[in-house]
Amino acid sequence: MxxxxxxxxxxxxxxxxxxxxxxxxxxxxxxxxxxxxxxxxxxxxxxxxxxxxxxxxxxxxxxxxxxxxxxxxxxxxxxxxxxxxxxxxxxxxxxxxxxxxxxxxxxxxxxxxxxxxxxxxxxxxxxxxxxxxxxxxxxxxxxxxxxxNGITKTSLVLANKQIDIEIIEDLEKELKSTISLEQTEKELIVKSRIGQTLFKKALLKQGNKCRLCGVTDERFLIASHIKKWSQSSNDERLDVNNGLLLCPNHDSLFDKGYISFDGDGTILVSESIDMSTKVFLNINGTMNIDMNERQQYYMEWHRVNIYKPR
Structure with a gap:
């Protein structure tokens, strides 16, 4: 290079x-x-x-x-x-x-x-x-x-290799031709495929555990994009700052907008989730994560476009 x-x-x-x-x-x-x-x-x-x-x-x-x-x-x-x-x-x-x-x-x-x-x-x-x-x-x-800017050398190296871009573009073509699948099924396929790319490996190098609950078994960690990959540019898809490692429970909540994070990393939980569900899904108002400025930028997008306060 x-x-x-x-x-x-x-x-x-x-x-x-x-x-x-x-x-x-x-x-x-x-x-x-x-x-x-x-x-x-x-x-x-x-x-x-x-x-x-x-x-x-x-x-x-x-x-x-x-x-x-x-x-x-x-x-x-x-x-x-x-x-x-x-x-x-x-x-x-x-x-x-x-x-x-x-x-x-x-x-x-x-x-x-x-x-x-x-x-x-x-x-x-x-x-x-x-x-x-x-x-x-x-x-x-x-x-x-x-x-x-929170842009790491790792994210640029990934962009160099064009690996994630090619996988995403090929996957988009594949899914467009698969008419029989429901949209939710397509999204699950996308998330599963992307989770196997170097994007997840790059996130693992920054900390191999769920950012909220501490689960360390890599089989159950999901590389979740903060700004949805379908609405991100190619460089944003590859930016490790646009990602969180989360366990399946917390990934689902984050992906569907039932939780997000404030500018200082404090968790935001939708009022639509009752107390018993919070207990079963292991979320509470005291949780927080550390974020750099670049992650704060992506998280603001998530709060505005994905998070459901009520």
């Missing part, structure tokens, strides 16, 4: 809308530069940190190896560059909290390496498009992403 940084000051919105990166092969004088030709080095699964107006707004994951493609029509009005070029199809993973490179520039300059580095010695972006990122700098940027 290789890492890059792309400066998209003029083209970010158009490229993001189209899900690609594009650079010319040559300028009008027939000249070419490493920050264009390095596009050919990008392979499926590589990670690209972006910069727009000095900030990282998105992290990009290459869906395919670099392709030789003419300039997309969406860039025509910018009147930039030669027509022949290089294209990379990418998945844009947007940040909830943009990262200003200037806040971390002292360390970035120490870690970026000397050749083909994205920033010059005074901390400004070098003139050009795509630049190589050293492993040391990549690890540093991953740590910043986790601290500020």
């Amino acid at each position: 290789n890492f890059f940084l792309v400066f998209q000051n003029k083209s970010y919105h158009k490229e993001k809308s189209g899900g690609y990166l594009w650079a010319p092969q040559k300028n009008e004088k027939g000249q070419t530069f490493h920050h264009w030709t390095d596009m050919k080095k990008v392979k499926k699964g590589d990670i690209i940190f972006n910069s727009y107006d000095t900030e990282m707004l998105s992290v990009l994951v290459a869906k395919e190896d670099c392709l030789e493609r003419e300039r997309p029509s969406s860039l025509d009005d910018l009147k930039l560059w030669h027509k022949d070029g290089w294209m990379i199809l990418v998945e844009y993973i947007d940040l909830v909290r943009p990262i200003n490179y200037k806040d971390y520039m002292e360390d970035i300059l120490k870690l970026q390496g000397e050749k083909y580095a994205p920033f010059n010695k005074i901390g400004r972006g070098n003139t050009g498009y795509l630049f190589r990122v050293s492993l040391e700098l990549a690890e540093y940027l991953f740590q910043i992403l986790e601290d500020t």
Whole structure:
């Protein structure tokens, strides 16, 4: 896996809308530069940190190896560059909290390496498009992403491998063709299949027990998405912060909206559940979970869209 940084000051919105990166092969004088030709080095699964107006707004994951493609029509009005070029199809993973490179520039300059580095010695972006990122700098940027946005390296590695995306897309096609199944049966199949993917393994690495009751037998732990996978983007489906390990009882309650969690992790229990049912299902108002900022973001979606207070 290789890492890059792309400066998209003029083209970010158009490229993001189209899900690609594009650079010319040559300028009008027939000249070419490493920050264009390095596009050919990008392979499926590589990670690209972006910069727009000095900030990282998105992290990009290459869906395919670099392709030789003419300039997309969406860039025509910018009147930039030669027509022949290089294209990379990418998945844009947007940040909830943009990262200003200037806040971390002292360390970035120490870690970026000397050749083909994205920033010059005074901390400004070098003139050009795509630049190589050293492993040391990549690890540093991953740590910043986790601290500020709750996006972990594990979730990005999963996105690189495209394993969950392919399983989900294949499953969606399979279920659409299976007309005889009821919707609830389809959802059970989806949950069962996804529970066997690396999404669950990634959650297990963070703590192999039910977040509420402490059940540790992995056979009975379910990787439950906080924001439903059917309504999540591909990167949200792979984000381990969009998941809770729960036992079957608590997973069912959470999935159907009878429990949720407040911003500080305190359990919210629907008033429609009577006391005896609470006892049998092992839920009470004193339960709570720890959440980072990214998990709080997903949980707010659950409270608004899934939770049933009454």
